[in-house]
Amino acid sequence: MKRAARNVIPRKAVYRLSLYHRCLNKLRHNGITTVSSEALARAAAVKPTQLRKDLTYLGQIGRRGLGYDVEQLAQMIADTLGTNSLQPVILVGVGNLGAALLAYRGFEPEGFEIVAAFDAVPQPRRREGPPVLPMDRLAAFVAESTVRMAVLCVPAHAAQEVANQLVAAGITGILNFAPIVLAVPDDVVVNNVNLAIELENLSYFIQG
């Protein structure tokens, strides 16, 4: 039997929900408790109607004539995205980029924690932060934990092989920094972050 057909939110709308969530946190931080679609849309650089349309995916949550309760809306978005509790993530490939992401303190405020890193040749010299383990510990680690998401920072030539290992271990979401198209089963989700492609894209659009 296929997975139950949750009424799915379009990918672009999910991105924007993340964005709204970040803006709401900022508002909350400033002690603001209520916000109109117009104000929130401005903060997120989208149109108010698009914001309202996006929010209908969560059900009815605003109050006409008043706006949205900042706290409640943030909560509902977090519920929907599944980021209400701190989510464990593993990182594979502790090279330049991988090490930088390990050291980056920006994930936890957003609800993600890198619980372990893996590398073919883990350097023993580690300060604080998550343990860096050899690749052969990967399968057992994932099996014993609730981790479902991995950040993949290995070189392109190794990426497909490592992705296969991740999938075999039970990982179902991969944030892929390697500049290749990963082949994975249908039930595994891959998000690609490709810096060269982003630069090429910029390059095209700035040509005047």
Add this chain to the structure above:
Amino acid sequence: MKRAARNVIPRKAVYRLSLYHRCLNKLRHNGITTVSSEALARAAAVKPTQLRKDLTYLGQIGRRGLGYDVEQLAQMIADTLGTNSLQPVILVGVGNLGAALLAYRGFEPEGFEIVAAFDAVPQPRRREGPPVLPMDRLAAFVAESTVRMAVLCVPAHAAQEVANQLVAAGITGILNFAPIVLAVPDDVVVNNVNLAIELENLSYFIQG
């Protein structure tokens, strides 16, 4: 007078053109000189019809019954994207992420070169690679060079202020890693790379 209205290629199509370009390079590397839309589409994980439609933005380039000339198609895409010559890029904010990107050897093969980096407090300890300069050198550096694109890796609280400086200096394309929505003039293009948003997105789509 407004900029001449080049018949513009949709952003998503530009992304895919980058992707095709990468695949073509791989084919070329393997000594393959001709490819069908079906084969290339499979390599890029898109549908053949979409590939062909995307390529029509470049004009007519394939040969019916035969397919595409790998070399020629790669060339035309590079021409269109403006990545035929090595493009200079600056990087601002040499923290964890910025340092990792500086050390990352993956840009040059794709046609980009980080020609200088800037930081509020540049560390003197530098091995090889581009110079790391103090922020107050930014304006002069950009003025004297042909750089138009910048990679922005400063912390969120500084990002808008630094973006203003970049724009004032004449930068027209920004690859922004800071988790905020930058306000820039219309003629400046911003591409956002937001790791937390990518993770939240994954988080949603792996929920079963």
Add this chain to the structure above:
DNA sequence: AATTGTGAATTGATTCACAGCT
């Protein structure tokens, strides 16, 4: 015979316009 190029059809996303609450 094989494979591109493309108008037409379809699907999806965004915006509009206004009804419906508070």
Add this chain to the structure above:
DNA sequence: AGCTGTGAATCAATTCACAATT
């Protein structure tokens, strides 16, 4: 009066189906 929620309308992207070309 103010602001949300949403069906309808518009706009954009994708896919189909097949004519055109080698």
